[in-house]
Amino acid sequence: MDTTHTEALTGTLTVLGMFVLLVLPSAIGIVRERRIDRQLREAGQENRRAEQSEDQKSSSKPTEPSTATWYAEGRRSKKLVSSWTP
Template sequence: MTTAQTEALTGMAVVLGILVLLVLPSLIGIVRDRRIDRQLRQAQEPRETGRDQKSSSRSTVPSTATWYADGRRSKKLVSS
């Protein structure tokens, strides 16, 4: 291998190294965005439990916090 070939090989390696350094952050960002998009899609899909989803036969009772908030809302409406 001659000196000119060695210099050409070294120059090519340096250029490829710089190219990798410039492209690598964008590739990492693309991979990260795709992962986040996949996680968001999975979070939006309804969960499959293997059985039919039927409403329960017992009635639901609001929590104490809900009753308290409803009482405060009605007092605000009356006073204004």
């Protein structure tokens, strides 16, 4: 190997190294996004399964409104009273 070949190899390796340095953050980001998408998809499937099982359970027994619903209904039925006086 003479000087010309050594310089060509050095130049090629330098260009490839710079290319890797430029592409690496993007590749890491793509892998991270795909992992997050997969986790969101799995969580959505679990939520759908839970909702389906809740629908099946709730259809077999009567439901009662929660305390929050009862409180909100009572608040809605009252008239709005303003304490501001001109």
